[in-house]
Amino acid sequence: MSKVKAAPPPGCIININDPQVQEAAIRIQASYRGHRSRKELREKGPPTFLQELKDVLLVEGSAAKLECRVSAFPDPFIVWSKDGKELKDGPKYRYVFEETDVVALVVRDGELADLGRYTVTIKNPFGQTSGSACIIVEVPAKVTKGPDSVKGRRGTTVVLKAEISGEPPPDVGWLKDGEDIEEDDRVFFDVGDTDTILTIKSARASDSGKYEVFVENNLGTDQSFARVDIM
Incomplete structure (x- = not known):
């Protein structure tokens, strides 16, 4: 007497041609390959x-x-x-x-x-x-310590010094009474990594005034002021 094969319970039939079933199978295979790959790496030892x-x-x-x-x-x-x-x-x-x-x-x-x-x-x-x-x-350009106001005598050398910072290194300028200083052999300024120095040689009465140091980079600007009086 032959046995009748029972039908599987509802919901237990898998259609291998179903796109969702195929996609799930691909994910399982990829996950296994990833696990195997990680396992192989861990077995190698050295970092x-x-x-x-x-x-x-x-x-x-x-x-x-x-x-x-x-x-x-x-x-x-x-x-x-x-x-x-x-x-x-x-x-x-x-x-x-x-x-x-x-x-x-x-x-x-x-x-x-x-x-x-x-x-x-x-x-x-x-x-x-x-x-x-x-x-x-x-770092935004900054005058971390401005120049001190000074009084000097005619014919002497007057120096104004400011401490600066900024990265990229800032552009630096000096002004007198709001106008850019045009450098020459008598009046000039130097710019270092962390400071800038304005030098006035053979000071004259006309050198008296309000001086400004100005710094600028792509992140910001800053300035500081000092007074020079030549007597």
């Missing part, structure tokens, strides 16, 4: 970069984040350094670990001193690797 560090821009007063993706098994030991000096995890520099393979460094309270090359070193018992990138700092 490797899946995504390298990239240069980032840091505006003064804000925070910047350097990040990369790595593969390493066992879990690696991470060290961040700046210009060859190790950075400690703390209020200024924060070590961050996201998901399973993202390693990051957050630099807080950005300032010009944060400009430089940062390196991450990744170690485990099977070896180590390292990568570097730069933090590029932008």
Whole structure:
């Protein structure tokens, strides 16, 4: 006596020609390949970069984040350094670990001193690797200390000095009574990395007046004033 094959319960029939079924099968295969690929990477041992560090821009007063993706098994030991000096995890520099393979460094309270090359070193018992990138700092132009007002005698040399900052380095100008100073061998100014100096040789009575130092870059402008009296 032959047995009658029972029909499958409702909803248990899979139509392999159904587009949704085919799409699900593709996703399962892709997920398996991804899992197998990750498993193979983990079995290799030595740390490797899946995504390298990239240069980032840091505006003064804000925070910047350097990040990369790595593969390493066992879990690696991470060290961040700046210009060859190790950075400690703390209020200024924060070590961050996201998901399973993202390693990051957050630099807080950005300032010009944060400009430089940062390196991450990744170690485990099977070896180590390292990568570097730069933090590029932008700081609005500023006169951090304006020139002092001075009184001088005729025929002497008078000097006005101002301390300045900014990144990119600012353009600098000096004005007298609201007019640009036209430099010559007697009246001229120099611009350094952190200061600018206006020199007035063989001072005359006509050199008396209101002097202004002006700084400007793509992030901002600033100025400061001083009085010169020649007697």
